[in-house]
Amino acid sequence: MLIGVPAETMAGETRVAVTPETTKKLMAQGHSVRVQSGAGVAASVTDAAYQAAGADMTDAAGALGCDLVLKVRSPSALELTQMKPGAALVGMLNPFDAEGLQRLASARLTAFALEAAPRTTRAQSMDVLSSQANIAGYKAVIMAADRYQKFFPMLMTAAGTVKAARVVILGVGVAGLQAIATAKRLGAVIEASDVRPSVKEQVESLGAKFIDVPYETAEEKEAAEGVGGYARPMPQSWLDRQKLEVAKRVAQADVVISTALIPGRAAPVLITEEMVASMKPGSVIIDMAAGKGAVNADGSVGGNCPLTEADKTVVKHGVTLVGETNLAALVAADASALYARNVLDFLKLVLPKDAAGIEVPLDDDIVAACLMTQGGEIKKT
Structure with a gap:
């Protein structure tokens, strides 16, 4: 099959959907790969590297x-x-963008x-949300350390002792866990909060303290368990109590990293303006939900x-807020x-060996979940 890899055109997008490593594997399966010249430059991949892997270089058109286009x-x-x-077409196509899906x-x-x-478990190797969130959680801490005008670790010097930075992580999914691990390596003192009680052990195993808010009703506990690995909106009674606990920790924090997102909904507000005002001058907030929050009164879109x-x-x-x-x-x-690699593993489901073209086995739960459009129709609403 003829597979095309165009350069990404969205502002600020530096990633590329195929690397020389996966190009070789696609070629070994009998496919031809055409890569737009310069597609991998921002990701430190040269045209020569693609050519060495067997790809043909071409222009955007x-x-x-091609018969199959791989994009980010x-x-x-x-x-x-x-x-x-x-x-x-295979890529991160935003399943909740109704207009975008209609265009496709x-x-x-x-x-x-x-x-x-x-x-x-079966879909883990093609879970792009996890692979990319893992990287984002790492980078969030590195950016925070860069913006914060003090050391992260405790230092004992001849000129005196420097206290370790206090870091609060809000939302302990893949990104939050990686943020904890990275901040720990840098020597910070870390506290973390999440609506799911199941993550407490993970948080503590990485060396952070879990901000525990007890559940008072069956409704609160049921909502906290989430669905399909995602958090569900919590009852207001629990949110009110959590807000008070988090507010105390945020006021004492040097760095806050918020990661909370709910698929298909506006990101929840975890850090109010009052909480920001309570923080110490020079503190840093990395809001990983930037641009995905509720619409403010002035028409702007915040995050957590x-x-x-x-x-x-x-x-x-x-306080410095990074969006x-x-x-x-x-x-x-x-x-x-x-x-x-995520893309390559997904292609194994729709590009079986010796197949003449793309196959869409709708009895496969992964393929059925990922299929957005076919034959001029939107398959997901």
Whole structure:
């Protein structure tokens, strides 16, 4: 099969969907790979490296005009005009973007959104959300250390002792756990909060203290368990108690990293303006939900903190708020390597050996979950 790998055109997107490593594996399966010249440069992959792996270099039209197109982000309107009807598309296509899915359906593409893969053991090797969140959690801590004007570790020097930084992690999914591990390596004192009681042991195993808020009703405990590996909205009674506990820790923190997202919904507000105002001057907030929160009164979109501004670093009440919306793209080489392996493992389900083209086995729960459009129709609502 002819597989195309175009360069990403979205602003700030530095990742690439195929690496020389996965190119060799696709070639070994009998496929031909065409890579747009320069597609991997921002991820530290040269055209020569792709050619050495057996790929042919082409332009954007050549890559987008293939039978199967592999991308990181959903194609733009211009890119869609260069894709042929009936072609297959694999990438992170945002399953909750109804307008975007309609554009893909109108282009008559068989489109697979990898973010929609179920959180099951079998799907772990193709879980792009986890692979990219892992990188984002690491980068969030590195950015916090860069913005924070003091040391992370405790230091005992001839000039006196420097206290370790106090870091609070809000939301302990994949990104939050990696943030804990990274901050621990840098010598910080860490506390973490999450609505799921099941993560307490994971938090403590990484050397952080869990901010425990007891459940008072069966409804609270049931909601806390989540569904399919994702958190569910918690009852207001529990949220009120958690807010008080978190507010105490945030006021004492030097760095706060918030990671809380609920698929298909606005990111919850975990850090209010009052909480920001209570923090020490020079403190840092890395809001990993930037641009995905509720719409503010002025029309702006925050994140876990309404003061966050997407893709900007601002100072409010003496606190630095970082609103980077694509942290994984700031570690493009490793992010691309992991993403490309996710893609390769997914392709094994729809590109079986000796197959003449893409197959869509709807009895496969992973394929059925990822299939967004086919034959001009949207398969997910």
